[in-house]
Amino acid sequence: MLKQMEGSRAVAEAVALCRPEVVCAYPISPQTHIVEAVGEMVKDGSLSPCEFINVESEFAAMSVAIGSSATGARTYTATASQGLLFMAEAVYNASGLGLPIVMTVANRAIGAPINIWNDHSDALSQRDSGWLQIFAETNQEALDLHIQAFRLAEELSLPIMVCMDGFILTHAYERVDMPTQEQVDAYLPKYEPRQVLDPADPVSIGAMVGPEAFMEVRYLAHAKQMEALKLIPAYAAEFKAVFGRDSGGLVHTYKADDADTIVVAMGSVLGTIKDVVDEMREAGHKIGVLGITLFRPFPITQVRAALQGAKRVVVLEKSMAIGLGGILAVNVRMALSALPIDVYTVVAGLGGRAITMRSLHALFRKAEKDDIDPITFLDLNRAVVDKQLERERATRRSGPAAEAILRDIGVVAAKLA
């Protein structure tokens, strides 16, 4: 059924159709609207039976989720940014214990400086946590991926983060096709936990494991994640059979077959990139796109297959490995190891900086000529950083950098005036 709604609402309704039994909520922008909506459905009885718990922190949210999942309840929560970091210890623990929790991460930058806007720093900080990570390009895909996520998590007994760009998707009103309960019920079987806390068959979950078995436990976590590479395409195919549309999967190429230059990206920015690529294609540029839906496990084979015909690859990512460059780019480079393909890292859109078609046009045109730095910062205000660097060189006690920069570019001055 087609509906015009906010992304958060769409996700909330999709989650509700999955019949979660325990949902823990802690407010943090830009995720908040999702749990608000789920909470409302629990409160009005339309989602029942379900326990909706207002916890005191994200750490508690993930911990409550661990408890409920281990007790055999389908469990959902959502977070973003600082919240994800605050729950990090429990995030690792949930995957270590093999608990199939589904969590939406409404991607947002990490402070300091505090910033509520979108980038992928939060989710990517947890890339080695043992969780599966999938990135939605559109609200429809976000909605669909949640339904697939429950199925996948519970089959593998591993937790999954469904990542969607904060504000850009969560707060955007778009038309979505909301499936029916019957469709979801047909697609998503009842949760049969692999292990459960039950007095009838008591087990101890969370033992202390020493050097004699720890490596094996970790290897098994890896091996299990890798199984997702097989399961996801199958589940996506089944999804298409039930719901009638392509959604999910590992990677998606766009006009890439004959492309010399392929732009790699994750999330909503793919839409903008495709628009630019369309225009450039019309102008005769041999450029294409590879969208990565599954970031963990990283689909190395599929990425390599998609990119091996290109001359150069531009990885445009909303994250940054400070002191190295890109995060996604490093992963892509690994997929391309030993291939004679130049890989450019473009860090873009940090902290919600708009990624405009105009900037992308310029970037891609320069890239085609191999006229960009191996690590490029899109739309960086060079004058501002140079000035700050100079200031710090000159004055030992130069004050907080962020505030100085805001003053330089006139934002603070304007407000004070």
Add this chain to the structure above:
Amino acid sequence: MDKPFAITLDPGSSLANKTGSWRTFRPVYVDRLPPCNAACPAGENIQAWLFHAESGDYEKAWRSLTENNPLPAIMGRVCYHPCQGGCNRQFVDSSVGINAVERFLGDEALKRGWAFEKPAKSSGKRVLVVGAGPSGLSAAYHLARLGHTVEIHEAGPLAGGMMRFGIPKYRLPRDVIEAEVQRILDLGVKLKPNTKIANIADAMKAGKFDAAFLAVGAHIGKRAFIPAADATRIVDAVSVLRSMEGEEKPMLGRRVVVYGGGNTALDVARTAKRMGAEEAIIVYRRTREKAPAHDSEIEEALQEGIMVKWLSTIKQADEGEITIEKMALDDSGFPQPTGEFEKLAADSVVLALGQDVDLGLLEGVPGLEVKDGVVQVGPNMMTGHEGVFAGGDMVPSERTVTVAVGHGKKAARHIDAWLAGETYAPPPKHEVATFDKLNTWYYSEAPHQVRPVLDIIRRQSTFEEVVQGLDEGNAQFEARRCLSCGNCFECDNCYGVCPDNAVIKLGPGKRFQFNFDYCKGCGVCATECPCGAIKMVPEET
């Protein structure tokens, strides 16, 4: 459940880890000798019968008690209860009233008509017991239960011996004696009263006895020379007490002086008081501390109005008056005359200066050794003559009913062994459970509503027969004051306090066992054992 590797484990699987290997000390269950048992001259296992009384199984308690002593109703009245002097509870509040509980059990048995179990089979051996006093009755009882044929020859008209002829009725009602004696006779013991034995060897031969136990009481009062006027009435205490049993009561007058400081002196003074004497005065040459009488009896006598002249001797008795001389203790603690005199009004003087045993029946028996008026016996209670054993007042010992009963039991065991051509070896005694071995935290205080009542009963029950003994509730309460020193009473503490579940509870009456697979030797069980029944010993390498 298809459990994830390593992080999810099967329940209770730590049993594979035998933590017993950590141990440097190991706990060991021990049985220590309770101080009450250690102090009991009759060799009663007091703690064992209190254990049954605690749970209200009085018959079992009585049966346990009578394993060692067939006369609990008597003993519960006349025993000076050294057990209570040994009781560790005195260091907590006050001793357990063991004697009162014993009396309760004895009376309960008489009330319910509990009988002794007859021996399963007869040995075919015949044993002659001479004297139906406590020692003879005790020996007869034990011998009968061991399957021997027993005949008691008693010189007097009735059984009881000095219990009847030396202890006043107010301390020991006669129907109690009758009943407890009858219960022994019901075992098949034959009592022949008015049968004075002239010569033991002849009597044994005549009656075809295989062994004999001599238990003649000290019925003959010792005399002392006191210059006296003819009109002065001087009698001996044993005669006075004996004549109390007859039709003709002794005439002692209004003012009676008793000479001596033993229990008999007190008995006769208290008897005189009960006979209507206005004054009963005890004259004793030493101090109260030195008097052989039990302090409780002195206390009770004083409470009854008996007066005592300590450190005094009678120098002369005249009509209606005696002269006493004050004494003073010398450096070595002996009384010496001071030359200071005093006159006391006295209608009669009762001499209570000790008693002798009539050893006439031993004359001409080869091998016997008599010294200081008593027969010498070996550790097995046998005299110098094979097959002739002796006990009670006849042998060198303290002369109390309890000691006599103890002799009877001990002799019976040796006689039994001797008859079988064997030697009786008593089991080795355990180390005494002294107070420092206990953890008294765990014992309850007596509740306020019961405690004062008990205090009164405990005091009175040994005072006067007109006062009732303990009723069932009180007796049980009193029994439950027992600390069970040195012996497991299954309080479950060791089982409960072990941090390693390394104590196995074997079930009611079966106590506990350590599981050394897991016991780490921490010693909490030993520290928290209320009664000191666990000992920590170094682990062997």
Add this chain to the structure above:
Amino acid sequence: MSFQPVKFYQTGTFTVGNRLLPPEQRSVQSQEKRYNSINSGHRACQGCGEALGARYAIDAAMEATNGRLICANATGCLEVFSTPYPETSWQMPWIHSVFGNTAAVATGIAAALKVKRQQGERRNIRVVAQGGDGGTTDIGFGCLSGMFERNDDVLYICYDNGGYMNTGIQRSSATPPAARTATTMAVGPEPGNVFGQGKFLPAIAMAHEIPYVATATVADLRDLEAKVRRAMEFQGARYIHILVPCPLGWGTASHDTIRIARLAKETGVFPVFEAEHGEVKSVLAIRRQLPVEEYLRPQKRYAHLFGKTPQVEVIARLQALADRNIRKYGLLEGN
């Protein structure tokens, strides 16, 4: 008081068992076939108060729930010594997540169980969470407070041994003043833990006005069991704080574990009471009052108070704290 002490019958209710009491009045621990929720073979030190306290408490909770109980356990000694791969000592469903989240994990379990009941689960399965004082009063405090204020149906049990013993005896917010730990060494002008710091979590729990809060020690088993039983009669958040001496951390003889706990109670150092909905309902009165010195002296963590020059002023300050407990809770009343 949630249990009627029996003061006669020889040892009354002081001992673990008592053959003279009717079976229904006997302790859970005295049962021949008790749960032994934490089994033999665990790797706790000799004389471990926490191992003992855990079995006391969890067995009592198992008894109260007819074995229908799930346990969440914080990181700490108890977790480490009971579940080293490949062996676990727990004979019940048990989960360990991380150090500071146990109350929240338990909330999750309770929530799941509630939903399962709505879906037709007929068993009334309950949840208990447990941790040491570090995992409870410090790192787990946020989650604990959250569980309290939401009144989640969880019994949280804190085994208080006054420090981080698993990591090598460091100070926690439950470490008492003057006690030596690896981070409050007995050196300098004010050796040991400082005065005026720390928190008494039972009082904070009471401030949440949760249905039930109690303290207990391993020295009073019957009181402890009764409190667990009472706690299980309530729905909602409940908290029991159990003092469990640590021979290693306190420097006491392994056989003295219960004795030391008893001294803590008898000196007034550790008040034993229970509260319902924020109000104290009963106290376990001091039976034979003793000066705090009796409690302090056997413990090496206080050895610096009894050196060549005894620290009489410090001992007096500790006595004053005990006296305040005695006054505040009326520990000498109703004896």
